Amino acid sequence: MAHETDGSPFTPHAPEETAAMLEAVGVQTEDELFDIPDAVAFDDSFGIDQRTEREIREECAELFGRNDELIEFLGRGHYGHYIPSVVDDVAGRSEFLTSYTQYQPEIAQGFLQALFEYQSMFVELTGLPVVNCSSYDAAAALGEAATMATRLRGVDGDRVLVPEAMVPGRRSVLENYLAGTDVSIEAYPFADGTVDVDGLRDQVDADTLFVYLENPTVYGTIEPAVVEVCELADDHDALATLGTDPVAMGLLAEPASQGVDVVIGDAASLGLPTSHGMGLGLFATRDTFLRQVPGRLVGATTDDDGRRAYTLTLQTREQHIRRERATSNICTNQAWVGLRTAMHLTWLGADGLVDLASECVELAAELAARLDEIEGVTAPVYEAHHFREFVARTDASAKSVADALVGAGYAVHVLDDDHLQMCVTELTADAIDGLVKAFEEATA
C-alpha cells in the first residue's frame, strides 16, 4: 500500500529526502519558507479528520444510500441516456483526465484532435460552421450568446426576448450575464405549448437585440415556428438563438437551415449520465461572428513535417490575452465532457442517433397515450409532437399525485396545481408499465 505519513498520502517525500531538500534550500524547517506575517497566520486546526480511502468510499456510499431510490421520469433541461462502457473506459484514460488546456499543442495533439472532432460533429448537426469547445452549460452558453449580441456590428437594440416558458434556471443565469449591460429581458407569450407567433410579432421591434427560442421547448413540444421566429428576428436585426439538444438534432430540422444564428444547448445529454445538473454548454454560430465567439476554438493547421495538426486558435479573443476586452471570462471549461460527448456520438453513429431520437418521440407518445386512458388525466395537454417529455393534466391535485408516485418509487415534475410533466427515455422505457399503474392508483 501507499506509504502512510502523518501528512498527505500524495506527497512522496521520505523524511530523509525532505531533510536534504531543506538543506539545499538553506532552511531548517518548512515553516521558515512561509513569508506570512504572524497577525494573519493560522495556527488552529480545521477540525477535518483524515480518513482512509476505503473509509471515504464507505462514507460516500452510505451518504448516497440516503437518497431515495426513485425511477426518474424527469427532464426539463437535464437528461440522462445510456452511456456505453467504452466511453467511461477510454475517456477515463489518465492522459485525458490529467492533462490541461492545450497551451503546448505539440504535446497535446490527441486531446486537440478529439475536441476538433467534437466541434466537427456539432457543425454537422447544427449546420453552423463555428462551434466552440466549450461553455459550462446551456444556461451559460445562452448568457454568452446574449453578451455576444451586444458586441456585434449589424445587430443592435437593447431588448432581449425570451419565451415565457423556458428551461428553469436558464433565465436567471441569463439575467446575471446581462446585469453588466443596459439590456432588458422580456418574456414573449406561448400559446398551446409552443411560441405564440402573433404575440411575439407584437413585441419584437427595432430595439430588439436578441430573440431566444427552444426546440424542443421546455414542455417537450416540438416547435413548428422556428423559421417564422428567426425571420421576425432577422427583420429587426436581432440575433436568433435556439436552445436545443444533441439527441433531438438527430431528427429535428437543421438549425442553420431554419435561419438560426446561434445554437446553444446542453450537449451532455450524450456523454454524461444524469449528474445533478452538470452539463456541457454547446455554442455554435455563423462565420460572421467568428471574432466575437466566447471560449476556446481548435483549428487545423500543419506542423514542421507538413502533416495535419491541431492547435487552439484565435486565442486573442480570450481573457489571458485580451483581459477586460475578452469575448468571455471563461478559462477552465468542460473539455473532458466534450470528449465524452464526442465519443458517445461516434459510438452511436448516424443510424444510432436517428434511432435514439426516434425512440424519444415514440416513448413520449406512448406514455402520454397510456396516461390519457386514465380517467381524470389528460396527456399530452398540448396538441403537438413531443420529444422525450410532455405535460399532463390531472383532475386530482398534481402535488398529491406526485407524492403518491414518489411513494411508489417514481419521480415526476409538478408544474402547478393540476399539471405534471414527465420525461421518458430508453433508460426508463421499461418502467412505463409501473408508472402507469402507480398513476392509476394515485388518481383513483
Added chain:
Amino acid sequence: MTYEVPEDRRYVATHEWVEDRDGIVRIGITDFAQDELGDIVFVELPQVDDELEAEEAFGVIESIKAVSDLYAPVGGTVTDVNETVMDQPELVNEDPFGDGWMIEIEPTAADAVDELLSAAEYEDQLE
C-alpha cells in the same frame, strides 16, 4: 536591431505612420510595430465614410499572442480602406510602409499632419 523609418512621412508615438498624398493621408503601422507584434494574422479596419477623431482607435491588429489598437494620427473622414490587407495580413509584416497600409483619410484640419513627429524624432523615440 535597426528599423526602417522612411523620411517621406510623419509618425506618432503609438507607431503609426502618416503619408500625405495630395490632401488625402494614408495611414499604416511602422516597421518597429510590425516587428514587435510578430506575425500578423488579423486586421480589422473601419468602413469608408466613417468619421474619426485624432487619437481615436480606428481598428485592431492581431498576432497570435497579442492584440493592438490602431490609432488615428489625425482626425477626418475615411476615404479608402485597404481590403487586401484584411485578406492577406502578412502584407503588414512584409511591407509595412507600402502594400501593408491600412486606411486613407481626408483630414479635418489641413495642417494636422505637420504637427506630427518627423522621421528623425520618431527614430529618437525608438532608442
Added chain:
Amino acid sequence: MIYDQARWRRTEEPVYEPLSAEKAERTVDLDDRDVPLPDELTRDEVTLPRLSEPELARHYTRLSQMTYGVDSGPYPLGSCTMKYNPKFTEDVAADPAGLIHPHRGDETTQGTLELCGRLQDYLARIGGMDAVTLQPPAGAAGEFTGIRIAANYHDHRGESHRDEVIVPDTAHGTNFASAALAGYDVIELPSGDDGRIDLSALEAATSDRTAALMLTNPNTLGLFERDIETIAATVHDAGGLLYYDGANLNALLGRARPGDMGFDIMHYNVHKTFATPHGGGGPGAGPVGVTEDLQPFLPTPHIRETGDGFETYEPAQSIGKVHGFCGNWLVLIKAFAYIARLGDPGLADTSAKAVLNANYLGSQLDMEIPHEPYHHEFVASAGDKDAAEVAKAMLDHGVHPPTTKWPDIVREALMTEPTESENRDTLDQLARAFNTVAAGDEDDFADAPRRTSARRIDQVAAARDVRLSWHDVEFE
C-alpha cells in the same frame, strides 16, 4: 531525461492518426427512414463517423497516447496547480446512487444534500469564510459570482455609484474579464518594484467609486502580500470589498486563511487546490465563500442544515443563479473525497511540500528568479532567450514546460509551479531540463520539439486560415 511521445503516422498520407470521420463516415437520409415526425419538422440527413466499437476504442486510445498528462510526467504549469489526481475519487463520483436528477425534491435527496452541506462546511473552514456556494462551475465563474455578489451588496446599501474594480497588473486575465462582464470599469494597479501591491498606488486608486479589489495571495509571482492588513483596511475604508482569487490557495492550506486576512469574498479552484482532474481544460468547479454580511446574496438554491436534515432555500437577497442547476456535481464529489483523505494533517503537509518543492526546484536552476521569497511557484526569467522558444525546447526533455511570458513584469517569464506531488528525483530531472535548455543555443530551438507526437505547429497559419471542423479539411 528523454521522452518519445507516441506518434502514430501514416507513411502514405500527410496525417497522423486520421480523423474519425476520415476513417469512415455514414449518411442517413431521413426520407429513407420511417421516422415518427412529419417532414416539415425533420432534417434531411445526418452524417457522422461510422466506427465500430473496436475502432472507436483504438482511435481514442491513440489520441490519449498523443496527450501528455500529470500521470505522464511533471507538469509545472504555473498558476494551474497540476498535482496528482487520486484515483479513488473517480470511483466515489461514479457511484450510481449519487447520480440523481437536479429536479428531485429535497426529501428524496438527503444524501446528496448532506455531502454538499459537508463540503460547504469544509471549504468555509479552510478559507475562514462564513458561508459557501458550490454552484459556480469554474474559477472564472466563481469570480463572476463574487463580483455579482459585491454589486448586489453595494446596490442594497444604496451605493450603486460604485463602478470600478481594481485589479493588480500581475493578476490572472480572468479577473479583468470577470469584472468587465459584470459591468465594471477595471482599474489596473501597477505592481511595486518588489512585485507586490504598491500601497501608495492602491491608496490613489481607491475612492468612493471602488466596488472591490481582486487579489491573488500569494500573487502570481509566488509572493505573499505581507501588507495584506493595510491593503484590506485601505479598501474597506473606501467602502469597497476585498475579493480573493483562490488560484494560489495551495500555498496557504493550514497556514493562513483569506477570511482572517480581511477578504470578504473568495473562490476556490477545486481542480487546482483540491486535486480534481483538469480534464484537458475542464470541468473544474469554483465554489465561492463569503462573510456573514454577504450570505444573503448567495446564488439560489443554497443548501443548509435544518433540525432534521438538509434543505435547499433561496437566500433573502440572492443574486439568482450562475449555473443552470447545481454546478459541476461530479467534480464537487471528488473535491470532498480529496479533502476527507487529507484531513487537517494532509492539508498542512500539502502546502508545506508545495512550497518546499518550488523552493528546492528554484534553488537548482541556473536562471534568474527576480522576485523572492516565493511560495508554491516562482517566475524565472529566460533572460535573452524567448520564453516561448525555451518552452518548445523543454518539450523534448520529458517535461511539460511552465507557463510562459506572463506576468509581463518579469522579462521572458517562466512561471513554474511543481506542486507537492513531485519527489526530489523528478524535481532534479526538471531542473536538468531547465538548465540544459538555458545553456543551449536559441538558434537550435527552432527545430524543437523533435520527440513529441507532432513537430512544431504552425499557429500563424491556423489563425490566418481558420479551419474549425473537418468540413474545412481535405480528407486523405
